[in-house]
Amino acid sequence: GQQVMQIPQYQHVQEGEDFTTYCNSSTTLSNIQWYKQRPGGHPVFLIQLVKSGEVKKQKRLTFQFGEAKKNSSLHITATQTTDVGTYFCADQAGTALIFGKGTTLSVSS
Amino acid sequence: NAGVTQTPKFRILKIGQSMTLQCTQDMNHNYMYWYRQDPGMGLKLIYYSVGAGITDKGEVPNGYNVSRSTTEDFPLRLELAAPSQTSVYFCASGRPTNEKLFFGSGTQLSVL
Numbered sequence: 001g002q003q004v005m006q007i008p009q010y011q012h013v014q015e016g017e018d019f020t021t022y023c024n025s026s027t028t029l030s031n032i033q034w035y036k037q038r039p040g041g042h043p044v045f046l047i048q049l050v051k052s053g054e055v056k057k058q059k060r061l062t063f064q065f066g067e068a069k070k071n072s073s074l075h076i077t078a079t080q081t082t083d084v085g086t087y088f089c090a091d092q093a094g095t096a097l098i099f100g101k102g103t104t105l106s107v108s109s
Numbered sequence: 110n111a112g113v114t115q116t117p118k119f120r121i122l123k124i125g126q127s128m129t130l131q132c133t134q135d136m137n138h139n140y141m142y143w144y145r146q147d148p149g150m151g152l153k154l155i156y157y158s159v160g161a162g163i164t165d166k167g168e169v170p171n172g173y174n175v176s177r178s179t180t181e182d183f184p185l186r187l188e189l190a191a192p193s194q195t196s197v198y199f200c201a202s203g204r205p206t207n208e209k210l211f212f213g214s215g216t217q218l219s220v221l
Contacts, residue, residue, distance in 0.1 A: 009149065033209060042199060043152070045209035088151060095140065095159050096167060097210060101151035 004029070004091050006100035013107055019076040021103035023089035030092045032065055032072040037102070038085045046074075046087075079107050110135050115200050115213035122190040122220045130185040130216050132200030140203045141183040142210065143167075143175065145196040152199065158183055159205075190220045 005024045013019050023032065031050045035043040047056055049065035049072060056063045062075045076083055086102040116131045134141065139160045144152040154167030158177040172194060174186040183202075187194060197217050201210040 006151075035210075042212040042214050043201075043210075044212070048209065090152075095165075095205075096142070096154055096157050098154065098168070099144070099152040101149065 004089055004098060004100040006089060006103050008103055009101065010104050011106070013079050013105070015081060015107050015109045016078050019079050019083070019105055021074050021087050021089075021105075023072040023074075023100055025070050025091065027070070029065075029069050029072070033090045033092070033097065034063060034072075034074055035088045035090065035099075036085050037088065041085075043088060076105075079105070081107050081109055083107055112136065113200055113202050113211050113213035115198075115216050117216060118214065119217045120219070122187075122218065124190060124192065124220060126190050127186070127188050128190065128218075130187070130198055130200075130218075132183045132185065132213060133181050134183075134200075134202040134211070135181065136202060136211065137180060138202035138204055138211075139180065140205065141177065142201045142203075143173070143183070143185045144199045144201065145169065146199060146215075147196050155185065155198075187218075192220050194218065195220045 033048045034046040037043045047063050052069050053067045054065040060077045064073045086104045088099050088102045090097045090099040113134045142157040143155040153169045156175040158164045164175050197215050199215050200213040203210040
């Protein structure tokens with residue numbers, strides 16, 4: 001079945017360092033959504049990317065969609081302790097959203 | 110608006126028992142979903158519905174059943190609970206394709 005792979009599975013950074021998580025697929029992605037889940041919480045929508053090569057920014061977060069629509073990335077500049085959580089990418093598979101396994105980010109101050 | 114409401118928040122079942130996880134949304138969304146989340150495994154789609162009276166299987170439907178008699182409600186039924194069904198269950202809703210999903214706060218289920 002359709003799969004999206006995320007790497008790394010875990011990442012620990014010092015506060016102020018940058019962080020990047022990658023989402024890859026062997027097949028063309030229709031569109032990519034990114035979600036954040038705080039510890040003990042539920043996934044919350046961050047952004048959707050639809051177009052090949054698309055780049056979107058939300059404050060310190062930068063989201064990219066690959067030119068071939070087979071990969072996507074989320075980059076956080078100068079991480080803060082509030083960035084702690086698990087970041088998921090998800091691909092639209094027909095009427096369903098298929099999630100990657102997520103990247104769990106921990107930040108030490 | 111309350112958004113997506115799930116009950117109960119926590120539940121412990123014995124092997125072989127049955128239960129229904131409740132999910133209701135007040136956003137008039139057509140699409141509703143059930144996911145389960147196991148540590149390090151991301152979110153796996155169990156069942157989904159594109160409208161009242163219509164349901165379809167997701168990635169891991171075995172051991173579960175759903176119904177969608179109204180737009181608002183999408184209950185998930187576990188028959189003959191097994192330890193492998195120990196997980197956190199999330200219900201989500203959204204508009205037609207390419208719209209974001211809104212998640213409930215989850216139900217933590219343990220089967221012992």
